[in-house]
Amino acid sequence: MALRGLWLLAYEHGAGGAVLFSRRYPTVEKRAKAFNGESYVNIPEDSAFLKALLFELKLTDPDKNFVEYRDSCSRINKTSVYALPTGGGDLWPVLAFQKSGLIYVCLPLVEQSLKPRPPLISISGISQAFALLSGLLVFINCSQKNKAEMNAKKQPVWRISAYKGKPQVNVCITEKVKSMQYDKRDVADMWQVYGTVTCKCDLEGAASNVTVSLNLPANGSPLQDILVHPCVTSLDSAVLTSCSVDVMDDSAFSGPYKLPFTPPPDLFNLCYYTSQVPVPPILGFYQLKEEELQLKLTLNLKLHESVKNAFEYCEARIPFFNRGPVTHLEYKVSYGQLDVSREKSLLVWVIGQKFPKSLEISLTGSVTFGSMSKEQPVDPICTGSTAYVKLYFRIPDYTLTGCYADQHSVQVFSSGKPKISTSRELISSDYYIWNSKAPAPIVYRTLFF
């Protein structure tokens, strides 16, 4: 991979930025000069680079209402690739990711003229730059050992450390379910499941191979948009055929999804998938009405009968934005218990480990608020009566798609008989139930009815 420069910057709102790390590659720079010709732009020194980047990322002058260059409506960044204004012209393509106070930046080499700017897809170094920054982001504190053992066969470059000890293989399927429920005739509810299969293989010998098969029961939902880790050595094309963007068809491949791979030494994500399940696990109904000085709320939740009724935790959070603190609360719950958060802007309905036999629970109540103060949370979407309830739950040993891996579906080709452990779980993620008595943001649009 050819990079002209790599930077790690710190940025704190209000405090400005600092260069934590920077690295230039003068031999690559020399090539850039030759390839870019007249369109070549020199990399400024670190302080000037930082300034230009913060400016481009719209992180300068946070107090100023409108700065033409920064805020012009025609300045639209549709990717994470930026052009930094420098004295000698615009430095491009600068790739920058922002995450938790850090900005990860690099500048890949472009082996052609930059005028006119070539499309990103034609720059072979761009994806490597993406991969580098994503990797840096994940592994910023990770250092890898550089020991390897000799073998008669070529070793995969990613399997560089040798494990000594009791062989074991761990496979975990984590499914997350997102949902947006509106309870409105003209707006479709949305729910989506996506899964990640993580593996940790502690096996002796660099040449050990493992095959994990993901299975679905007869009524399972086919896995779609499967993306596999690069260590997977071969794939049956049937595994890839199902895409979420296609219309569902009954003949879809439904497994087993065989993934043969040579495992890296660390924990890794073997594959990702999405799926379309017929119903959301918990169906909700939320009504909030403003009556004089108080809010009347009704919340019903129903667990679908096909879902395993054994939670590690399950709670419904009812936040109130753009209002003062809760001063008075009257309520009735059919099940579980209701708490007011310390900040007095959130009700937490703790449902616990199980829904009752009827699988339906309800909450009714009225809330009164004090006057608005600075400590109370604000939200640009939840104005007026627009409001939501967010559900948090985890069901161990369960997946919505039905996807599972067991002892028999993990085959290990290595010396010694490894201990195989498998697990699965369902976790809620962005599970919203909107007030059906007010407008709500719509996240899913279909052009077909």
Next chain:
Amino acid sequence: MSVRSGESWAQLITSFRAGPTAFLLARGSDDTFLAELLQDMSSERLSEQTKVSMLTLLLEFPTLLCPDPEVGERVASSLLANFAQLPHSPKLSWLRHHLLLVLGTVLITTDAFGEGSQASRDYLSLLLHLASDLNDQRQGPGDRGVRAAACESLRELECCYPGLFSRRLDSLHSMQQQELTPVHQGYTLLYSLALRNAVLLLACQGEGTLSDLLAGNEGLAWEAVGNAGTVSPASIDRLLLLPTPTETKELKSVLSQLLDGSYLLTPPAQSQLLWHLAQVLCVIRTQSPAIFKAQLVRLFGTAHVALLHASLQLKGLFTDSLFTAEDEAFLLRRLVGMAQHPALPSPLKLFYVDCLLHFPENRPLGSGSEEGLPVLLTPRLASSLFPSLFNDPGTMLARLNLLSLVCLENQGPEAERGVGYIFEHVLALADTVAGKGGHEATGLFFRATYLFARYFGSRPQLMAELTDTLVGLYRQHCSLAPNLINLLNETQVVLDDPAWPTSLSKALLELIVGMPLLPPWEQELGWHLKLLARVAKESGVPQGSTLEFLQRLVRLAGAGRLGDWHIGQALLSVCRNLLHHQPPPDSSQLAELLQVVSLSYPDVDVQDRARFYYTLLLCLSGDKLGAVLAPGGRLKARTLSSSITADSENFAAALTVHPAPQCLLQLQREAPAKPISVPMPASQPCPAAF
């Protein structure tokens, strides 16, 4: 010179890095910094870590430290001697690794590298010697890092001087085949790069045969030092090589062997290998690219961006000779799926959306460098990419742009419904602005509006509704005036038919002139006047009501309820634009207004400027007035002071009082305290910038 301590070096290195040019300038021309650095490299008192840090200065700023090839050569010789003294200890492996990289960097960047340079010849033989220790047979695994660095250095030389190893392909290939430790990646990349360069140069220069090339086992091609920048992917379409069937077969076996082992490399290295081999095949027309077929399913299924990108690049290069129509449709669906895959980070998804707009089609219609939709991207396929309020701003705008294109280029009820949804989305963004979403929400809404106007500006009904929304927002938040002015300017540039910006201007004008002037309106008045000044530039908008509004203001000023300099200037900016508005507003009314201001406005500077405008209006014909007041008007230099001819948007230029470039007055406290400088008073933060 005595040896500096580790801390002293650490400090020096930090201050050097903070500003390399300034650091060296401060030390003068007869500086000994470099000499000191080289000398201390062999000191035993400094730790390896310190030495590595010292080396990074040469690694990153070689041309600053070594301004010419002679110095480069000297430095390289010194470092080579240094390297030779270091024992083969695993502890020193990191330092030796760095020395190798620095040597290459210095020789290459100072242009010292060449056949005539002793250091270059020594460096190359050192690298080749180190690289020949296959499978750690001589030095053991402890030296593997150094060997990897040697491979990397050789590759860098081949990158910078394409063809340098073109006569040694067989020996590079044999090393590549024999190496089994993870360093095999270095050998594979070195070989594939040398192979690509050699084939491309052969096609360029036409000297020799492919067979000789592959079997080459001679010395170095030093003449390649002049090849820098000649082998570029951009020129590849024009190259062609037609080897004999035997040669093709030989090459095929080499390529197949490399491809079969490709899965053993890290994904970025795989993508590089694939790209090198693809370029070779692109030039050699006798070999079918079907040789890549076996890799495709693996590439299609990957979660790794570099591998997916490699498959897109293969597609761009080989189109239907490698990808069937079915493959194409499949790849596109995968790409749409990945552009919204919940498991992927958002920068990657944005990259995939961008790839969709430059999708390498088997039968492309457009030029490829402009954004364009692939024919197969139907509204049905794209509907999963509808933006939502929960997207980050970049994602939202990228999706909005893509979906707008999809709806624009397709017809039928789905596309119409799509436009409706996009519009609803823009309106929902307006609600977040009204809901005090702050700076970010405002920026996002105006960008979305701009995109919408750009694509659907010719739909009167929707645009009228959008106008109402914008007017409603301005009624609530007058501080949006600069955003609105910017929107007017930008849409006017981008739309073929500027009917919408004009009608938006009219609507804003109507709103403002109809507003009651009630306290506390001082703050808002600045915004109103700024917007009116912009609207007064619209030739299609009648300005009678603006004049009446200004008259009301002036009456208030006369009554002593309004007399601020800023407001006065803002008011005159509107007048200035009215002076050359087409069609001209009622000039007697305007003259009367200017006269009243010049007589009764409570600020003298405002009075002066008004009097000046009044004189201009009375004394100049319409044509002349227009020429004088037009930005950069013809008569500017000859007859008028720059303050009126300048663009009225430009605050500094429009002022009759200009800030001096340097302090005119500086108060200094006599010793011992620090001098306190009193800068010229800056303009007050006021919404009314003129």
